[in-house]
Amino acid sequence: MANTLSNPAANATKGYVDRRSKELLNRHHGTRSKRLRMAEQLLEASQYELMLVKFKKHKLAMISFWLLVVMYLIAILADFVAPYSPLTRFGELVYAPPNTIHIRDEQGNFHAPFIYRRVSKLDEKTYIYSFMDDTSQRIPIKFFVKGEPYKLWGLIPGNLHLFGIESETPLFLLGSDKLGRDMFSRIIYASRVSLFIGFGGVLISFLLGILLGGISGYFGGIMDLLIQRLIEFIMSIPQIPLWMALSAAIPQEWSGIQKFLAITLILSLVGWTGLARVVRGKIISLREEDYVTAARISSASDMTIIFHHLLPGFTSYLIVHITNSIPGMILGETTLSFLGLGITPPNVSWGSLLQQAQDVTVIGFYPWLLYPCAAIILAVMLFNFLGDGLRDAADPYSH
Numbered sequence: 001m002a003n004t005l006s007n008p009a010a011n012a013t014k015g016y017v018d019r020r021s022k023e024l025l026n027r028h029h030g031t032r033s034k035r036l037r038m039a040e041q042l043l044e045a046s047q048y049e050l051m052l053v054k055f056k057k058h059k060l061a062m063i064s065f066w067l068l069v070v071m072y073l074i075a076i077l078a079d080f081v082a083p084y085s086p087l088t089r090f091g092e093l094v095y096a097p098p099n100t101i102h103i104r105d106e107q108g109n110f111h112a113p114f115i116y117r118r119v120s121k122l123d124e125k126t127y128i129y130s131f132m133d134d135t136s137q138r139i140p141i142k143f144f145v146k147g148e149p150y151k152l153w154g155l156i157p158g159n160l161h162l163f164g165i166e167s168e169t170p171l172f173l174l175g176s177d178k179l180g181r182d183m184f185s186r187i188i189y190a191s192r193v194s195l196f197i198g199f200g201g202v203l204i205s206f207l208l209g210i211l212l213g214g215i216s217g218y219f220g221g222i223m224d225l226l227i228q229r230l231i232e233f234i235m236s237i238p239q240i241p242l243w244m245a246l247s248a249a250i251p252q253e254w255s256g257i258q259k260f261l262a263i264t265l266i267l268s269l270v271g272w273t274g275l276a277r278v279v280r281g282k283i284i285s286l287r288e289e290d291y292v293t294a295a296r297i298s299s300a301s302d303m304t305i306i307f308h309h310l311l312p313g314f315t316s317y318l319i320v321h322i323t324n325s326i327p328g329m330i331l332g333e334t335t336l337s338f339l340g341l342g343i344t345p346p347n348v349s350w351g352s353l354l355q356q357a358q359d360v361t362v363i364g365f366y367p368w369l370l371y372p373c374a375a376i377i378l379a380v381m382l383f384n385f386l387g388d389g390l391r392d393a394a395d396p397y398s399h
Contacts, residue, residue, distance in 0.1 A: 051316060054393040061389020064382040071379065075191040079150040082185035083164040083171055086348050088148065090170050090180040092120045095366050096131055098175045106135050114140045117169045139167045175368035177356055183368060186348050187375055193349040195379065197264050198329040202322055204268035206275065210318070213279030214306040218287055224280070231273045242270060243332065247341035263342050267332045275321055282314045316394035323387040327380040334376055350376050 055061060074081050090096075099115045116133035123130060145164040151157050165171045174183040216227040246266045250259060286292065287310065295305050311318070330350075336342030337351025344352060353372040357363050363370060 051390075051393045055389055058389035058392060060385050061392075064385035064389070068379075068382050068386065071191065071382075072195060074188060075195050077152070078188045078192055079152050080158070080160065081162045082182075082188040083147060083161050084182045084185040085148055085150065086181065086186045086189040087346055088181060088185070090176065090182075092129070092180070093118065093131070093170065093172070093176050094129055094178060094180045096120070096129070096172055096176040096180070097366075098368055099172050100133075101141065102138075105138060111138065112140055114138045115165070115169075115171060117167070139165050139169055141165055141171065174371045175366070177369065183353075183371055186353055187350070187372055190348040190350050190353055190372065191375065193260060193343055193347070194330055194333060194351070194376070197260065197267070197333045197349075198326040200261075200264040201267040201271060201329040201332070202325045204265065205270075205272040205325065206318070206322055208268065208272035209275030210279050210311060212272070213276035214283055214311065216276065217280035217283030218302065218306050218310070220284075227276070228280075231276055234270065235273050239270060240335065243267070243336055244339065244341055247336050250341075252344075259343060259347070263333055263336060266336075267329050271325065271328065271332075275318075275325075278317070278321070279311075282317070283310050286310050286313050316390075320387060320390045320394055323383060323390050327383045330376065330379060330383075 096118065099118070101113050101115060102111075103113055104110050115138075116135050117137040117139060119132050119134050120129045121132070122128075141163060142165065143163050145161055145166060146159050147161045147164050149157065149159045170176075170182060172182055172184070174187065177183060177186070212227050216224045243266060246269075247263065250262045254262070283306070292305060292309055295309050300309075333342055333349060334351035334354070337344075337349045338354050338358075340355065342351055343349040350372045354370075357369045357373075
């Protein structure tokens with residue numbers, strides 16, 4: 001007792017150890033009870049609930065999912081997000097490089113983000129514009145500024161933009177093209193076509209794949225023979241020449257919406273064959289199961305058996321297939337538009353924007369014309385990461 005009282009440091013250490021032990025014990029019990037509750041919930045969970053739990057543990061897939069949500073929201077609200085329309089020209093700022101955003105002026109004072117007024121000068125010998133910043137005029141960048149009027153989704157009139165500047169000098173975050181149009185605004189507007197054409201094409205090819213593949217696998221016989229020969233014929237044709245041949249048949253006088261629907265249909269008519277073969281194989285392996293026989297005995301129709309009993313047996317695979325097919329559709333549209341067979345001016349897509357970057361000399365002088373490539377790469381990578389997460393989550397019992 002005397003030794004304890006005479007050594008206050010030992011008492012303080014012992015008190016800290018006791019408190020820390022109680023904290024760790026309480027935390028351990030809380031974590032353990034939480035895990036037990038989670039285990040009880042998972043025992044009664046459906047397949048989709050198990051998929052959702054496992055998908056949420058895939059951090060890269062979750063990040064990709066939310067980034068894709070942001071990209072699609074930007075595409076939907078392109079009129080509001082983009083500071084200018086895709087056709088607005090600034091004739092004296094042809095091939096202007098991206099603006100440098102400053103927060104510190106020439107005197108070393110800090111300000112809200114701003115740009116300097118840009119002055120262009122034409123070289124009479126080379127006929128090439130050179131650009132300089134007039135450091136005597138600061139132009140602040142503001143949020144929710146009034147600018148060019150627009151109609152959101154073609155219905156709601158407005159003139160409020162997410163950001164911009166209140167000046168005749170334009171804000172070029174990603175530079176301008178050969179006609180002095182803002183590349184950032186054009187990429188935002190182009191995402192409408194390039195992102196949504198993937199959804200449309202995958203939806204049509206998905207319906208064709210499960211319908212024809214399901215009929216082929218369930219009925220067999222002459223129906224199976226005809227569908228499989230059709231699949232082999234389509235798959236034997238090189239894809240890009242087939243796309244080019246079908247795209248060449250699109251009348252040039254068609255509007256942008258008509259061309260968008262035509263390109264979507266072309267991509268989907270070629271992209272259903274792989275899914276149809278997989279669906280056929282899955283249905284062949286499942287059609288003799290007891291629950292399918294019971295459905296036949298109960299006088300269920302053939303379409304009911306295919307869509308209500310057989311397809312749900314591999315729905316997880318179908319979900320993964322949809323996610324992995326969208327990047328292929330995006331790249332297909334980009335290829336056609338890049339070759340001049342898809343979306344054509346004045347309509348914009350990521351592929352049509354890259355037409356200006358076909359000349360190596362142009363790229364050497366104006367490398368910002370390749371920025372649409374960054375948008376394509378980002379979208380494709382995010383969909384691939386999302387597909388990886390869905391594929392791992394599709395079989396929750398694998399680990």
